[in-house]
Amino acid sequence: MAPLSLTHQHLPGMSVIAIAGEVDKTNSAELADYVERIRRPRDHVIFDLAELTFLDSSGLHVLLSCxxxxxDDDADVHLAAAQGSPARLLHVTGVDVRLPTYVTTEHAIATVLATRTS
Structure with missing residues (x-):
């Protein structure tokens, strides 16, 4: 199993969380705790999934809970750069239709910035 690695950056009106490695029932609580700790109220959250190699239903639950x-804070979750099996899971479950999804993290950031200034 590829170890879970989490990093983030705060930009105006958003928190960008990069998830690398694998998320499953053994470490999804770590992801949930991390998101809760770094997310600022009223910030949009962009999950950068470019380096995510595996996502199971417990990890999907964390994304949907977020x-x-x-x-509740009039903000959204945006998913960016999913590929491979995580992208397939998002598609099969319909999450990629329910949540805004982008090919790149840069596109997600630009979209959030544009909506905040309009």
Whole structure:
């Protein structure tokens, strides 16, 4: 199993969280705790999934829980750069339709910045 690695950066009106490695039931609580700790109220959250190699239903639950929390703050969760099996899971479950999804993290950031200034 590829170890889970989490990093983030705060930009105006958003928190960008990069997830690398694998997320499953053994470490999804670590992801949930991390998101809760670094997410600022009313910030949009962009999950950079470019280096995510595996995602199971427990990790998907974390993403969707974050989306519910963000919605309570009039913010959104955006998914960026998913590929391979994580992208397939997002597609099969319909999450890629429910949450804004982008080919690149840069595109997600630009979209959030544009919506905040309009």
């Amino acid at each position: 989306a519910r929390t963000c919605a």
